[in-house]
Each structure stands twice: as C-alpha cells, then as structure tokens.
Amino acid sequence: MTDPAATKHGPGRILIAVYGVFALAATARAGVQIATKFGDAPIAYLLSAVAAVIYCAATFALAKATVVSRKVATVAIAIELAGVIGIGAFSYAVPDDFPDATVWSHFGQGYGFVPLVLPVLGLLWLRRTR
Amino acid sequence: MFAPLTWFLVALALLAMVYAVVLAARDKRIDWPVLGAVGVVEVALLAQLVVGIVQLSGTERDVSGPFFVGYLVGSLIILPIGAFWALAESSRWGAGALAVACLVIPILELRLHDLWAV
Numbered sequence: 685m686t687d688p689a690a691t692k693h694g695p696g697r698i699l700i701a702v703y704g705v706f707a708l709a710a711t712a713r714a715g716v717q718i719a720t721k722f723g724d725a726p727i728a729y730l731l732s733a734v735a736a737v738i739y740c741a742a743t744f745a746l747a748k749a750t751v752v753s754r755k756v757a758t759v760a761i762a763i764e765l766a767g768v769i770g771i772g773a774f775s776y777a778v779p780d781d782f783p784d785a786t787v788w789s790h791f792g793q794g795y796g797f798v799p800l801v802l803p804v805l806g807l808l809w810l811r812r813t814r
Numbered sequence: 815m816f817a818p819l820t821w822f823l824v825a826l827a828l829l830a831m832v833y834a835v836v837l838a839a840r841d842k843r844i845d846w847p848v849l850g851a852v853g854v855v856e857v858a859l860l861a862q863l864v865v866g867i868v869q870l871s872g873t874e875r876d877v878s879g880p881f882f883v884g885y886l887v888g889s890l891i892i893l894p895i896g897a898f899w900a901l902a903e904s905s906r907w908g909a910g911a912l913a914v915a916c917l918v919i920p921i922l923e924l925r926l927h928d929l930w931a932v
Contacts, residue, residue, distance in 0.1 A: 693903060693905065693907070694905060694907050695907060695910075696907075697899070697900075697903045697905075697907035697908060697910065697911045698907060698910045698911050698914055700899070700911075701896065701899060701910075701911040701914040701915060702914055704895065704899070705892070705914065705915075705918050708888065708891070708892070709888075712884050712888050715884075716880045716881055716884050719880065720880045
C-alpha cells in the first residue's frame with residue numbers, strides 16, 4: 685500500500701487547486717444567491733449550497749490526504765459525479781425549476797464543463813494513488 | 815470600471831501563469847520573479863476592489879451589487895492561497911498549481927466585466 689499522502693502531491697497538487705477554486709466559487713455563489721434572492725429559485729439555490737458543501741469536503745479531504753480522508757474524498761467525489769450528471773440531465777428536462785444556473789446545471793456548461801470532468805479526474809487520481 | 819488597472823492585472827496574471835507553466839515544464843519549483851509578479855497582481859486587485867466599490871456606488875447602471883462586490887472580494891483570496899499551496903510542494907506540480915490560481919484571475923475579471931456590462 686502506498687503512502688496516503690501521495691494524494692496531495694504531484695499532479696494531485698493541481699487537482700486540489702482546481703477543487704479549491706470550485707469550492708470557493710460554489711460557496712460564494714450559493715451564499716450570495718441564498719442571501720439575496722432565495723425566493724426566486726429555492727431548489728436551484730439549495731442545490732448550489734449542496735454543491736458547495738461537496739466541493740469543500742472534497743477539497744479538504746484530498747488536501748488532508750490520510751487514509752480516512754481519502755475515503756471521505758471518494759464519497760464526496762462520487763456524490764459530485766452523480767450530482768453533476770443528475771442535475772445536468774434534470775436542468776435540461778425541467779428548465780423551469782432552474783431559472784438561475786447552479787454550478788451543475790447543464791452539466792456545468794457555465795463553467796466550461798469543468799464540473800463534469802473534475803469528478804472523473806478526481807476518482808481516477810484516487811485510484812491511481814491507492 | 816475596466817480601466818487600465820484591470821487590463822494591467824489581467825495581463826500580468828496571464829504572464830505569471832505562462833511563466834509558472836514554463837517553470838513546471840522545465841521541472842522547476844516556483845521562484846521569486848513569479849511570486850513577485852503574483853504579489854503585484856494582488857496589490858492591483860486590492861486597488862481594484864476600492865475603485866470598483868467607489869464606481870459601483872456612483873453608477874446609474876443596473877449592476878448586481880452583491881455579485882459584483884463578491885467577485886471583487888473573492889478575487890483577493892485566490893492568489894495568496896494558491897501561492898501558499900504551491901510553496902508547500904517541492905516539485906514542479908507546485909508551479910502548475912500556481913498557474914491554475916493565476917488563470918482564475920482573468921476568468922473572474924471576465925465575469926466582473928459581464929456583470930458591469932449588463
């Protein structure tokens with residue numbers, strides 16, 4: 685078994701940097717949305733908040749890089765992948781519930797589809813450093 | 815808004831990003847020139863926060879205040895965290911991580927521009 689700390693070094697450094705950016709972006713976005721216009725699209729904004737929590741959990745768990753935190757990261761990133769696919773599909777199917785975009789709407793189109801690629805890279809990286 | 819100051823800090827952030835990518839490609843750690851450039855961008859971002867808030871308070875435009883100020887404030891914490899994260903890595907990937915942080919700045923400026931232009 686390799687050293688769990690390998691998760692936060694090498695290419696993982698860049699992966700975690702990108703996760704950090706999304707943690708920050710999602711948190712700020714959800715915070716402003718909920719504080720200023722929650723009534724406009726409560727479902728979308730609550731999902732924004734969920735996405736923010738997931739991104740923060742994944743970022744800190746990857747950066748901590750212990751045996752336990754790697755498990756937390758795996759769960760968080762798996763939820764993230766399910767979220768971006770689920771919300772992405774749902775936002776095309778029922779656009780009326782998403783008048784204002786969340787990070788995961790339309791498979792992360794507003795963020796250059798990075799939200800769709802990121803969890804895949806995250807899971808691959810976790811497997812690679814297992 | 816979008817005075818020479820913004821163009822300056824976007825250009826310098828992109829330059830720092832390219833330099834950091836070159837460092838990573840040459841298997842080097844981040845060095846003082848790139849940290850200096852990032853420091854100057856940070857000072858410019860601080861100045862932009864002040865200019866931005868002053869201009870927001872005086873504008874007739876329909877700019878979303880909370881989002882606009884959110885982006886201005888948010889842009890301040892990217893580079894310090896990125897630099898810290900890069901410095902704590904003793905390989906080329908630290909420079910790569912700093913390049914990611916540098917790339918975020920022009921993206922944030924683009925969003926600020928869109929918010930202002932609405």
